[in-house]
Amino acid sequence: MSEELLINVSPTETRVALVENGMLQEVYIERTQRRGFVGNIYKGKVVRVLPGMQAAFVEIGLERAGFIHASDIAPLDAEGFENRSRNSEVADISALVREGQSLVVQVTKDPISSKGARLTTHLSVSSRFLVYMPQTKHIGISTRIEEETERERLKQLVEAAVSSAAEQRGELANQGGFIVRTVAEGACQKELQLEIPFLYKLWRGVEESIAEFKAPALVHQDLPLCLRTLRDLARPHIEKIRVDSRESCARMSHFADKYMPEIGGLIEHYPGERPLFELYGVEDELQRALEHRVQLKSGGYLIVEQTEAMCTIDINTGAFVGHRNLEETIFKTNLEAATAIGRQLRLRNLGGIIIIDFIDMRDAEHKRQVLRTLEKMMERDHAKTCITGVSELGLVEMTRKRTRESLGQILCEPCSVCNGRGTVKSAETICYEIFREILREARAYDSDKFMVLASQLVIERLLDEESSNVADLEEFIERTIQFQVESIYSQEQYDIILG
Numbered sequence: 001m002s003e004e005l006l007i008n009v010s011p012t013e014t015r016v017a018l019v020e021n022g023m024l025q026e027v028y029i030e031r032t033q034r035r036g037f038v039g040n041i042y043k044g045k046v047v048r049v050l051p052g053m054q055a056a057f058v059e060i061g062l063e064r065a066g067f068i069h070a071s072d073i074a075p076l077d078a079e080g081f082e083n084r085s086r087n088s089e090v091a092d093i094s095a096l097v098r099e100g101q102s103l104v105v106q107v108t109k110d111p112i113s114s115k116g117a118r119l120t121t122h123l124s125v126s127s128r129f130l131v132y133m134p135q136t137k138h139i140g141i142s143t144r145i146e147e148e149t150e151r152e153r154l155k156q157l158v159e160a161a162v163s164s165a166a167e168q169r170g171e172l173a174n175q176g177g178f179i180v181r182t183v184a185e186g187a188c189q190k191e192l193q194l195e196i197p198f199l200y201k202l203w204r205g206v207e208e209s210i211a212e213f214k215a216p217a218l219v220h221q222d223l224p225l226c227l228r229t230l231r232d233l234a235r236p237h238i239e240k241i242r243v244d245s246r247e248s249c250a251r252m253s254h255f256a257d258k259y260m261p262e263i264g265g266l267i268e269h270y271p272g273e274r275p276l277f278e279l280y281g282v283e284d285e286l287q288r289a290l291e292h293r294v295q296l297k298s299g300g301y302l303i304v305e306q307t308e309a310m311c312t313i314d315i316n317t318g319a320f321v322g323h324r325n326l327e328e329t330i331f332k333t334n335l336e337a338a339t340a341i342g343r344q345l346r347l348r349n350l351g352g353i354i355i356i357d358f359i360d361m362r363d364a365e366h367k368r369q370v371l372r373t374l375e376k377m378m379e380r381d382h383a384k385t386c387i388t389g390v391s392e393l394g395l396v397e398m399t400r401k402r403t404r405e406s407l408g409q410i411l412c413e414p415c416s417v418c419n420g421r422g423t424v425k426s427a428e429t430i431c432y433e434i435f436r437e438i439l440r441e442a443r444a445y446d447s448d449k450f451m452v453l454a455s456q457l458v459i460e461r462l463l464d465e466e467s468s469n470v471a472d473l474e475e476f477i478e479r480t481i482q483f484q485v486e487s488i489y490s491q492e493q494y495d496i497i498l499g
Contacts, residue, residue, distance in 0.1 A: 002020065002021050002022075002239055003018065003019065003020050003235075003237055003238050003239060004018075004019045004238065004239055004240045004241070004242065004280075005017070005018060005019075005229060005233060005234065005238060005240070005241045005242070006019060006242050006276055006277065006280055006282065007226055007229065007241070007242065007243040007244070007245075007248065007252075007276075008244055008275070008276055008277050009226065009243065009244060009245035009247075009248045010245075011032065012031065012032050012033075013029060013030065013031040013032060014029075014030045014224070014225045014226055014248075015027065015028070015029050015030075015277070016028040016029075016225060016226070016229050016233070017277065017280070017282045018233060019280060019282070022280075023343070024280075024281070024282050024285040024286075024347060025343060025346055025347060025380075026346050026347060026349075026382070027282075027286065027289075027347060027349075027407060028225060028229070029407075029410050029411075030224070030225035035224075035225075036110050036222075036225075036404055037062070037107040037110050037111070037117055038107050038108065038109065038110055038222065038403050038404060039106070039107065039126070039222035040106065040107050040218060040220065040221050040222055041104065041105070041106045041123060041125075041206060041218075041219050041220035042060035042061065042066075042104070042105055042106075042107070042216060042217065042218055042219060043102060043103075043104055043209075043210055043213050043214070043215045043216065043217045043219050044058040044059055044060040044061075044066065044102070044103050044104070044105050044119070044215055044216050045058065045059045045100065045101070045102055045103070045215040045216055046058055046059075046097045046098065046099055046100065046101045046102075046103055047059045047065055047099065048065075048099065049093055049094060049097060049098065049099055050093070051092065051093055051094050053069075053093075054069060054070040054071075054090070054092070054093045055067060055068060055069045055070065055093060056068050056093060056097050057116070058103055058105055058119055059215070059216045060105065060107075060117070060119070060216045060218075061216040061217065061218065062111065062116070062117060063111070064111055064114075064115075064116035064117075065116050066105065066107070066116045066117040066118070066119040067115070067116050067117070067118055067119065068103075068105060068118075068119040068120065068121070070090045070091065070092070070093040070096060071090045072108075072118075072119065072120035072121065072122065073093075073096045073097065073120075073121050074120075074121050074122050074135060075091065075096065076135060081135055081136065081137055082122070082135050082136055102215045103121065103215075104121065104123065104210055104219070105119040105120065105121055106119065106120055106121075106122070106123050106124065107119060108120050108403065109402065109403050109404075110403065110404045110405060112402070112404075112405050112409065113308065113409070122135070122136075123135060123206075124179075125199055125202050125203055125206065125220065126181075126222075126231070127195040127198060127199055127202075127231070127259070128181075128183065128184075128191075128195060128231055128259055128260055129180065129181055129183060129184035129187050129191060129192060129195055130158070130178050130179070130180060130181065130184070130192065130195050130196070130199060131178065131179040131181060132176055132177075132178055132196075132199035132200075132202075132203060133176055133177040133178065133179065134175075134176040134177075134203050135176070135177075136176065136177035137176070137177050138177040139155055139158050139159060139162075139177055139178050139179075139180075140177070140178070140179045140180070141154055141155060141179070141180045142179065142180060142181055142182040142184075144182040145180070145182060145184075145185050150185060150186075154180045154184060154185075154187070154192075155180070157187075157188075157189050157192050158178055158180060158192055158196075160189065161189065161192045161193040161196050162175070162178070162196060164193060165193070165196045165197055165200065175200065176203075178196075183232075183235055195259075198259075205220075206219055206220045226243070226248050226251070226252055227251070227252065227255050229241075230252060230255060230256055230260060230263065231259075231260075232382075233382075234260065234263045234266070238263070238266060239266070240266055240268065241263070241266045241267045241268070242268055242269075242270045242276060243267065243268070243269055243270060244269075244270045244275070244276040245269075246269050246271075249267060249268070249269040252267050253267050285347070286407075286411075289344070289347050289348050289407055290407070290408055290411065290412065292304055292305060294340060294344060296318070296333070296336050296337065296340060297336065298332065298333060298336055299317070299318050299319035300315065300316055300317045300318045300319075300333040300336065300337065301315075301316055301318045302314065302315055302316075302337055302340060302341065302344070303316070304344060304348070304350075306348075306350060306406065306408060309352075309353070310352055310353035310354065310355060311350045311351075311352065311353070311354045311355070312354075312355045312356075312357070313341055313344075313354065313355070313356045313357065314357045315333065315334060315337040315356075315357065315358050315359050316359070317329060317330065317333050317359065327361070327362060327363060327366070330359045330360070330361055330366075331361060331363070331366045331369075331370070333359060334358045334359055334361065334366070334370045335369065335370055335373055337358065338358075338370050338371075338373040338374040338377065339373060339377055341356060341374060341377070342374060342376075342377025342378055342380070342381070343377070345378075345381070345400060346380075346381055346382075346383075347407065348406055348407045348408065349383075349404065349405075349406045349407050350400065350406055351383065351400045351401060351402025351403075351406065352399065352400070352402050353397070353398075353399055354397075354398050354399065354400060355395050355396070355397055356374075356395065356396040356397075356398070357394075357395055358370060358394070358395075358396060360394055367390060371387070371389065371390065371396065374387065374396065375387055378398075381400070383400050383401045383402075383403070384400070384401040385398060385399065385400045385401070386398060386399045416490075417490045417491070417492070424490070424491050424492055425491065425492050427457045427458050427460075427461045427491065428461065428465075428466075430454065430458045430491065430492060430494060431458060431461055431462055431466050431469075433494075434452055434454070434458075434462070434494055434496065435469065435473055437496055438450055438452075438473060438477065438481065438496060439473070439477065441496060441498065442477040442479060445498055447479065447498040447499055448479065448480070448499055449479055449480040449481065449482060449499035450479060450480070450481045450482070450496055450497070450498065450499065451482045451483075451484060451496070451497040451499055452481060452482070452483050452484070452494065452495075452496055452497075453484050453486045453489065453494060453495040453496075453497065454483070454485070454486065454489060454493070454494040454495075455485070455486065455487075455489045455490060455491050455493065455494075456485050456487065457491060458491065458494065459483050459484070459485045462483055463483060480499075482499075
């Protein structure tokens with residue numbers, strides 16, 4: 001499988017595209033004026049405690065206060081380590097924090113829509129292969145590394161590297177815990193040994209900032225997107241990393257030479273006149289990713305609807321009529337849809353609860369194959385997913401971890417005409433609203449005539465299809481009704497002026 005990373009850098013934003021076999025799979029966008037907050041560590045101030053929700057709001061200096069649940073607050077022992085086991089009961093929020101208290105927190109989920117950032121006191125800092133957790137004593141391995149011998153090998157390497165680093169510093173071996181990231185699969189001892197002192201040094205800097213700053217304050221900021229891309233996405237099978245900014249390319253090469261020398265040769269500057277994203281067709285794919293309808297090659301299509309509560313995906317055969325029988329046509333459409341859904345979820349970064357309405361299948365083997373295809377597609381997803389199977393209503397229910405805004409939420413805003421409904425009232429409906437309003441005002445006010453100001457389409461309907469109704473209304477109220485087109489009015493806007 002061929003994979004490339006394309007990085008488009010401008011003064012206002014940085015965009016990263018992951019392309020697999022010529023097809024866009026994932027997009028990351030970071031705007032200069034509105035960088036993501038996940039991974040940032042803040043010294044915050046508790047502004048409100050909600051015992052009924054077992055949660056608190058913490059002011060961290062953003063537009064909205066962050067939200068933290070009692071389960072995300074780690075009680076510490078005298079040595080500064082977490083003293084609550086994973087299965088122990090969560091303490092009452094009032095016993096954990098109080099209003100006005102300073103609290104060091106880390107962002108786990110960006111602010112989305114009207115919700116503030118999701119916070120935790122389980123602090124960590126990351127490098128290429130490892131995540132350092134200064135408040136734990138645990139060494140864990142990513143669950144995506146499935147081979148037991150490799151998991152054990154990595155654990156032993158990290159334990160040895162921690163002991164070696166501690167001896168060099170003349171300290172006790174246990175200076176915190178680590179999680180070995182998925183990308184560390186196959187890593188050697190030297191690579192892991194280099195990262196541990198770096199993470200210790202990074203954390204000492206965070207501790208110094210915590211002691212120095214007053215709440216609310218940012219004490220540690222995650223890497224910018226172009227460098228985060230190297231750390232998190234530059235896997236061994238990436239063939240090329242193309243950057244259209246000479247300055248960013250040099251910065252990334254320097255970062256790679258220092259921390260990731262094995263990928264330094266993959267980074268190259270793209271000097272072409274044609275925009276990088278246009279050359280690879282990424283711009284067109286981004287436009288299509290904002291549409292509700294996704295066309296399938298067979299002629300079928302998906303309808304993707306994102307709401308505040310959940311995302312729904314409906315599959316239709318469309319123009320695909322098949323060759324053998326109805327069941328085979330439905331099966332092939334659902335198989336193609338399962339593959340397309342896996343890609344669309346990653347591309348659009350849809351998260352939360354996702355309900356998929358596949359076309360009804362009678363054959364149990366067909367159902368199993370479609371579900372397995374979907375599960376296989378989601379195995380390549382960076383976000384954590386959980387597919388619960390087929391419900392009693394024949395729907396596939398799944399969840400996908402949401403840590404940042406979806407592509408649509410980043411690039412779009414609610415329509416100023418329909419206020420995000422996706423529909424507007426018809427011209428006929430507006431005409432009848434105008435009739436009711438004229439009747440109401442005719443009873444309330446003594447005037448000689450009425451002037452109706454409305455959009456072109458509404459006025460045309462009033463003068464054409466509704467002309468007989470207008471004449472009847474004039475006769476009933478014994479007043480004259482005049483009409484005037486207002487070009488700046490939307491279809492739902494109108495005014496009635498007394499004359």
